[in-house]
Amino acid sequence: MQLLCPHCESELIRSGESKRRCEACHTDFILSIECHECGEALQRLKACGAVNFWCDHCNELKSKSSASYILVDA
Structure with missing residues (x-):
């Protein structure tokens, strides 16, 4: 699954089990996975x-x- 940076829309790279990094704008993110029914x-x-x-x-x-x-x- 491809995730895009919400700031610059570049593709994010995996930097850990639940971490993603945007090399274009040098921003780190934590990926949270939630139930679409209850949140x-x-x-x-x-x-x-x-x-x-x-x-x-x-x-x-x-x-x-x-x-x-x-x-x-x-």
């Missing part, structure tokens, strides 16, 4: 190369496509 933070589940998410509030498994990806300035 709570999702837990990342990795197994055999697949990534899914668990929502404690909804008490159900969520796919990558049903997650909301939020960039917060670090």
Whole structure:
């Protein structure tokens, strides 16, 4: 999944598990993944190369496509 910088719209590079960096404007971001239904933070589940998410509030498994990806300035 390609994420773009909200300031300059350049592609962000991965700089950690939940960190992203814009080399164009030298800005660091923290990637927060939230449930699109309730807005709570999702837990990342990795197994055999697949990534899914668990929502404690909804008490159900969520796919990558049903997650909301939020960039917060670090």
